[in-house]
Amino acid sequence: MNRRGEHDVVVVGAGVVGAATALALLREGFDVALVEARPAPTWNAADDVDARVVALAPDAVALLDGLGVWKSVTDARACAYSHMRVWDALAAGELSFAAEDRGETALGWIVENRLLQHVLWQALVEAGARGAAIQLRVPGEVTAIENDERGVAATLADGSVVRARLLVAADGATSPIRTQLGIAVREHDYGQRAIVAHVGIERAHESTAWQRFQPGGPLAFLPLVDGRCSIVWSLQGNEAERVLALGDAAFCAELGCALDFRLGNITSTTRRLAFPLRMRLAERYVVGRTLLIGDAGHAVHPLAGQGLNLGLRDVNNLRGQLRRAKARGIDAGAAQVLRRYERERRSENILAASSFTLIERCFNSESIAVAGLRGLALAVADKVTPLKHVLMDAAAGRL
Ligand SMILES: Cc1cc2nc3c(=O)[nH]c(=O)nc-3n(C[C@H](O)[C@H](O)[C@H](O)COP(=O)(O)OP(=O)(O)OC[C@H]3O[C@@H](n4cnc5c(N)ncnc54)[C@H](O)[C@@H]3O)c2cc1C
Known part of the structure; x- marks a missing residue:
């Protein structure tokens, strides 16, 4: 002073x-x-x-x-993820990233x-x-x-x-x-709430962040060190209310379906929290x-x-x-x-x-034409290596 x-x-x-x-x-x-x-x-x-x-x-x-604090984080609890997979509920085409494509060991870390x-x-x-x-x-x-x-x-x-x-x-x-x-x-109100919980899954998460875009909002599964995933499920207001009110078994069943059963059945869930977006x-x-x-x-x-x-x-x-x-x-x-x-x-x-x-707007549309374009965009982004690297660099904060 x-x-x-x-x-x-x-x-x-x-x-x-x-x-x-x-x-x-x-x-x-x-x-x-x-x-x-x-x-x-x-x-x-x-x-x-x-x-x-x-x-x-x-x-x-x-x-x-x-x-000087990152070592304390990894010594305590953090899950590195080396892959990411993004796809659309209404269209074919998938985008996948791998850390090794950029000569790295991780795309990011999931931390509390x-x-x-x-x-x-x-x-x-x-x-x-x-x-x-x-x-x-x-x-x-x-x-x-x-x-x-x-x-x-x-x-x-x-x-x-x-x-x-x-x-x-x-x-x-x-x-x-x-x-x-x-x-x-x-300000822009997305009219959505993000439901957050940690869930048990039948298959291994493979240190991968999974994201499925579906009408109403995206669903993400983020890997945790104990083999579970942390989910962020964005849903329109009324639908979010309905899903929040489900019993655990019904919630797990709907969640597994919403992720196309990519990780098998959902075997358990913690208490759900919701955040207005x-x-x-x-x-x-x-x-x-x-x-x-x-x-x-x-x-x-x-x-x-x-x-x-x-x-x-x-x-x-x-x-x-x-x-x-x-x-x-x-x-x-x-x-x-x-x-x-x-x-x-x-x-x-x-x-x-x-x-x-x-x-968010583009992936929220149920129009068949827009869905077709989305699928094409994901497929092109996945195949065109320089574009894919630009997207990876942007997410990694290197642009
Ligand atoms: C569902 C969800 C998932 C997310 N996932 C990700 C993700 O994967 N990756 C990512 O990068 N971001 C993510 N975010 C965003 C991230 O959580 C926020 O950007 C981040 O937490 C903001 O941190 P902050 O320190 O700016 O604000 P805050 O965490 O809100 O901290 C503000 C602090 O200010 C204090 N405060 C307020 N008013 C006063 C006052 N008058 N006097 C003294 N103190 C005061 C509060 O008590 C609080 O501690 C997510 C957000 C949500 C909702």
Whole structure:
């Protein structure tokens, strides 16, 4: 903290994106405060795999590795997947990816959100114990912020105030800070809910991520280390309600059928959770000395498993901008620094969100003509190697 009681950066929200931002900036030598409304997440190896898992792309893993936390994740629990298969319920044609086609061992890793948060928090706590400049305000809820030319002040629910040169809002898809700043949001309600559960399967998952597009929404089966799969089944509102209300046996029977029995029968299921699906794109990422990051700036459809990966790309970009600014003696909250982050990240995030919406609309159509084109597109993408490599590189964060 400087003589005016000011940190370099205050990060609001310690989901995976906020916690990774705080750790990345701490490692760059910034003085950081991290404020999170909820208590610290716990994770125990003895507990069942947590309901929320994400598919992490190689560039996200490289970021976490560079922060020194990836080994803790793989030592705890993570499932690498080396193949991916995508097909359509209404048309022939299938797209399959293999990590070995790009000379790699994995296309990505399936990891529990809670575990990611836990290892990032532990790294922050350990850094603090070794004397690094990190202040954790947990639980602490930011209720108001005030931006001026010199700095930004965040007021917490207990009345205390945290001051910094820059405030990073990592407060999620419904970002209260975005609302307080009056940033407009482009929204699209997909009219779908994503049903999430871990299920037992009759056949081996073969370290493969399976995705079947069907009218109403996509169905993904993601491999877990214990041989089960984590499913994300996007369904239109009424259909989601019906499927959520099914007994376990009926649910497993419908699910097996929905995946064309590619993995045989579904033998068990955990409790099902459901998430409403809505795209939210902030019209701006920067107001004064405050910027948006992660879902606060862009919440996208989970069909491509990219929401958190995009958020971690934001973190990487911001770290680079602030590192360069620091080397040149420029203030962390200077407009030119924040604008460059906004320009670079907003364009990529809008492009990604729009392409997921386009894919969702295209695969949602029951028209025979559209289905025929989809089947053709999958077959062509599968056969044209350069195109396939471009798609793989985009998903891996290498474009
Ligand atoms: C069904 C489903 C499947 C998905 N699968 C994938 C996938 O496979 N791969 C992928 O990359 N992404 C996936 N995603 C997206 C991914 O889960 C999100 O993009 C990611 O979790 C967003 O992280 P975040 O840190 O930005 O926000 P959040 O995780 O929402 O964290 C925000 C934090 O801010 C805190 N907060 C809020 N307000 C305040 C305040 N006023 N003061 C203090 N703290 C505050 C909250 O308590 C919370 O901890 C999926 C999403 C869904 C719904």
